Amino acid sequence: MKNLDWAVLVFVLLFIVVYGIYKSRKIKTSDSFLGGKTNPWWMVGLSIMATQASAITFLSTPGQAFHDGLGFVQFYFGLPIAMVILCVWVLPKFFKMNVLTAYEYLEKRFGLSTRILTAILFLIQRGLAAGITIFAPAIILSTILGWNLMLTNIVIGTLVTIYTLVGGTEAVSQTQKQQMIVIFIGMFLAFFLILENLPLDLNDALLYSGAMGKINPVSFEFDVNNRYNIWSAFLGGTFLFLSYFGTDQSQVQRYLTGKSLKEARLGLLFNGLFKIPMQFFILFIGVMVFVFFQFEKTPLNFNPLSENLKTNAQYQKFNTEFDQVHLDKKEKIAEWKEGHSETVMAELKVLQAKEVTIRADVKKLINEKAPEIESNDKDYVFIYYILNYLPTGIVGLLIAVILSAAMSSTSSELNALATTTVVDIYKRNFAPDISEKKYLNASRLFTLMWGMIAIFFAVNASLFENLIQAVNIIGSLFYGTILGVFAIAFLFPKIGGKATMWSILIVEPIIILLYFLEVKEVIKLEFLWLNPIGCLLMIASASLLQPMFGKEKA
Known part of the structure; x- marks a missing residue:
């Protein structure tokens, strides 16, 4: 990168961090740190989108379209359905009970044991994901730009931890607003520059890419071995998004910051309506990159x-x-x-x-x-195009887009991890009656702890395989079980806490076993299907176990 690119990159990242610290400088209570209900619907919506839109969204998605076309957009078709269900049935319960975490509700419904066990499942999967959201862009950027991988991981993780540590939920919400502005500006600039540099006009580019099978957003073939089709989207995808937005504290905390139930609902619906066009747009950029590279020599492998x-x-x-x-x-x-x-x-x-x-x-x-x-080079396609074909200054801005996305997702995860640890574990079990200042200090201490854990995992992530594409897989290993707990809580009033708790201990190992059987090619089952399977197994198991415990609740 040129000096101007470095200047743009450093300025954008420092501005985001300093702005987040400045806007949250007056936080004095743990409630404000963990999630004060102060945000309008549009900030709630942007915060939800920024949390979901990790760096991999902007690194991998164009590469996905370059290789396979627009079919990946089907992954999000279940999102609007999930948003409507959550707005109608879930959000009113959370706001009525005035909870800080989704798992507080579970204690009142099932008892303390189920609350703690479900919270621990969340902490495990989101703790792993936090490290991955740092490591995934770091390994790509370090490879492409020649940066030291360990240093890249530490820089990203440290920047995120600093402003999350200082400002908590308020800093996350404020910085995500700026991060989404940077992301939108960067992606629109990339799109228009691609069109400007195409040797074909847009109509010919569409005809050509369509003939090459890239304009193929919907597949109606029912096949559990096909990861992206209309059926896996509406079935597996809806269950995944119900669990992610309804039970994952990193998202629940975003809409619980809404000023009111109405503002939270509008923020969720905004995300449900806008996310599919956004993903389509990013995929479409990848299709145009494909057309562009019909005229430009590319490497045999983009890594x-x-x-x-x-x-x-x-x-x-x-x-x-x-x-x-x-x-x-x-x-x-x-x-x-x-x-x-x-x-x-x-x-x-x-x-x-x-x-x-x-x-x-x-x-x-x-x-x-x-x-x-790494021979799978989808994650390297777009960054290769950025570095080799975009003007100086724009390169720095788009690298800032990628790092901003990594920071926005990771900051939400760290804040959610700290909130769950404080509210569901520490405050509930070990320190129910300490001062507000001590709760605030504990919140910051746990934010620092999870930040260090995430950085440690990211730095050592090269010991594992396929982490770049692992975030949704890790989520699917736990989301089905967690969603099953909440489905029982909302829909099956006769099922008590003991049956639900034992079902968690039975079903979660089964889901993990199914995944490893698929990895070992003993069975064929794409990861999206683990979400409905886990949820339905939870309901079935708890229904069968409930007669053993009678009407007693844990």
Whole structure:
């Protein structure tokens, strides 16, 4: 990056941190730190979106579209349904009881044991996710930009922890407003610059990408092995979003900051209505990047570490074939552009299939010769385009977009982890009657603790595999069970606390077992289906166990 890019990047990030600290400087109570009810609906909506929109949204999503088209947008089709259900049935209960965490409600319904156990499930999965939301962008940026990976993790984690530690929920809400402004400006600039640099006009770009199978937002094929289709979206996706927005404290805390039930509902509905167009827009950017790269030579694999194999004879052979396919495609596209000939398009499809095959063969070669290198390069496509084809200054802004998204998600997670730890564990079990100042100090201490844990996990995350795509998978391992607890609480008044608590201990190991059986290829089951399976197993198990405990509640 050039000096101007560095200046833009540093200015944007420092401004966000300083602004968050300044706006939350007068916080004196733990209630304000953990979630005072002061925000209008639009701030609630932006905060919800910023929490969900991690750095991976802006790194991976365009790369997903580059390879597979618009089909990923189906993942969000269940979101509006989930928002309406939560607004009608869940939010009124939370506001009526004036809770700070979702798990406070569970004690009044089931007893203390179920509250603590469910809170611990949340702390485990969100604690892991916090480290991943730091590590995922850090590993990509460090690889592309040549930054030290450990230092990148520490810088991101430290910046987030500082303003979350000082300002709590108020700082998170205030900084997320600024972060979303930066994100929107950056992504719109990227979009218009892509269109400006395309050798084709927009109509031809749409016709070409459509013919290549990239304009394919909906698949009606029912297949549990297909991760993204209309059925997995409306079934698995709805359950996932119900659990994420209805039971995950990182999101619950966002809308509980609304001034009133009406403001919280409007914020949720705003997110439900705006999220799909936003994701479609980001995916569409990826499709336009695909069209752009029909005219520009790309690497065989976008992960720059794959260049370590450039002396390999097989790699060189693939590179020669790839270059020839690229030249042939450019000639055929110019010919197609003149008359939109279907015959020429058929030839282009054959060439595109050859390119896809070569890329797949290169991935196999990387896995065989250098398994330590990540061969799945979807997360590297967009950042490669940014660094190599956008003007100086815009590069720094878009890197700031990626880091801002990482900070917004992580700050929400740290604040939610601290809130749950203080309210559901520390205050409820160990210090029910200490002063307000001590609660505030405890809140900040737990924020620091979770920040250090997240940084530690991020720094050591290279010991694990496939973390870049793991956030939703980790969530799905726990969300179904947690959603089942709340579904029982809201819909099955005759089921008590003991049956529910024992069902958690039975169902959660089953869900984890199903996932590992899928990883080992013993069964075929995409992770989205773990959400409805976990929820329905909880309901079934608790219903069967309840007669053993009679009408007694824990």
